[in-house]
Amino acid sequence: MLALYAVGDVSPVDVTRAVLDRAAAMRDVLNPFVRIDAEDALMAAEISERAWRAGLPTRPLEGIPVSIKDTAMTRGWVLGRGSRLSIGQPAATEDAPAVARLRAAGAVIYACTTTCEGGWKAVTDSPLTGITRNAHDPAVSPGGSSGGAGAAIASGCGPLALGSDGGGSVRVPASFSGIFGMKATFARVPQWPVGPHYSDMSHYGPMTRSVADAALMLSVMEGYDPKDPYSFPPAPPGAFQAGPLPLSGLRIGVAETYGFLPVDPEIRAVFRRSVAIAEQAGAILVPVPDFEDWRPTYRTLWQAGAWQALRRLPADRIGLVDPEFLAEAQKGQTIATGDLVDAQMRRIVYRQEAGRLHGSVDVVLSPTVSVLPFEAGKTVPDASWPDWLEWGGFAFLYNMTGQPAASIPAGFSAGGLPIGIQVAGRLQDDVTVMRVCQSLEGLLTEGRSIPSRVVGRLAA
Template structure:
């Protein structure tokens, strides 16, 4: 059976009147109905509203109007994005008591304005604090490629829904790797843009100085479509920069001439499991990349990122910790309590050191345009797995899944996790890392890897009906 249509295929067919938006949304809702019970991706499904939105798109097409670049494309969002009329859960029990959102998050609104149709909200780690999407309140989201394994987190529902073909596009958020880790484990594309590039207005924050929002897709062209629709200044987000949008779609055909490449060594070359090491070697050979670069003190950057994340997150939820401690997910609660005990002097020192690290990495980008690194040290762990081996040491699984992602979030670099095609293994991800505001270089590089057959999203096995 053929896999579900990509976003660009759907938009083209709907815009030309070759198919209706209603029929596409109906098919997506049927797939969700058939598969969500086993995968647990969705926490809310907006069937009535989605069908009404599809009918509106079809009326626009019939009237000869332009329905937008995402005409009739179903999408879903991590349940920390505000959706007008729906309570924003943020993966928590406590948030159920909040009133419904009065307006859509900016990112949701922009996808709708481009013709996209919102079909639901997606499961996540509570308050975005985690790498596994094993949620005490709403259950675990399972990896579509192996139901005994995690989907990654905290945007696990977003990655798994795309990987399983339930929807072609989703939105997630990334603080320390929460887009890139699940993208790698589920075998899809995930983009963490430059800090401040996309508006976070209406998205519940975890760590304000680290948080990004971004899209997931099975197709690089779909990822570019979504990214282009999401760009633009937004005064509702104080860190969203007033800069002209830079369309990613045209970059897919530009090639990589003039892009100087290097592979991250030192911290990023240690601890890889055999499938990850094989993927890195495969990419290096495909691109004939031999130059290496060292991001100085990456391990210390990761530790500082932890301090900042734990401090900012615990302060954001301090009143809830004081009044509703037992209503937290136990895994989240314990880390927030520990974060609340971090001395303010440690936090300030981490922020000062962050500036030093940013300056040192900026110097590297004077000689190279793109850096390659693994996304995760391993394939997706089992749901009940508590330890793993890194460099011969037994360590806890959950905090170490961000081994390679945290030092990059720390300074807001644009990073894309791309799925490496290894037929004999579960999905593996590679990080493409660019200088600030150079997302276009990420798309150029990913397109080259896609053309070479090195990078390819993997459709998870399962029922693809209807």
């Protein structure tokens, strides 16, 4: 789009109108949006169009449509977090740092995407907004909690989306939706205000159709902001635009199960094929030793955080909360102090163990998720899974350690459902993760999805 804008072949206003039309058409089919802000989007697009036509200096995302997940504060919009608790609340008067930076870079912010309540699970439905559906098959879930963003990108409703990830919430919908999504290193993208119950396990990240687009988007959003004292200076100028990193001689850790995680046979087959392709490109494969099952530790931290988020609600408001989310939070109320402290210490151990692992390899490849996309409106594929914390386990390690991790499309199931693989890197080494993903993107051609074809199937 930027290249076409530069030569005048395409106009930001025309692109924005096309995106708004597509978003309106997909709204009732997939339910990816809380709101579509056509008026403000067209005003921003007109400003960008004048800059391009007049030959004025342009910004990195001048005239590019971007959607924002309903967990990021956006000026003029009610911050809903997928919750009925937001009904009647005033609109935000300022942007979260990530949103402000996208806006300052010339992005046309056109829509707010759906999430489950507070981003509490790895699928997307809520009492506030209903069920969000998968662009590849509306009968199944797009994953979550950034499922609205995944459905929007997969169906061609704009090229860029801001997601957030406290337990796979960018990577799971990226895998389920056949797109690219990355959870950056904790605090690379400043986090403000603090999200409920995920505390310092939550990260912002880009969701896009190409890795290069995500790299550009992340380069705009990253860097220190005083609102987030954990945030740190940006990468060197141009670091994210360095292009694919050749895989020849690269040491790639291979973690098919980490020693304890179940994997659907079709996901296993796609993962093994992806690893073989990386090896054919010259990568040195390093088997990853078995890890202790980290899901119980994550469960303790997550449930305690969920209780903290809800425990001060007055009795006349608690009935507005998603009953499933409330039930999980009430489990957090019963966690003993000693068990919580033990979980916090285990998290430190996982950081050390992951640090040691990533000190010996450049990146680690694993499946993104244990299961294929399943029925929309459900939290688990079937009764064999007690809850989503069991099937979403591949993601949790990197939320607890804060390391960068991405999901890249790698293939499809026999039924045509997308499958992604996870690429994780060293703390603060987001650039290597991006560059390795760009190389894999060029090799894993079976995973590519074309939005126009997806939309054509939906229209049919």
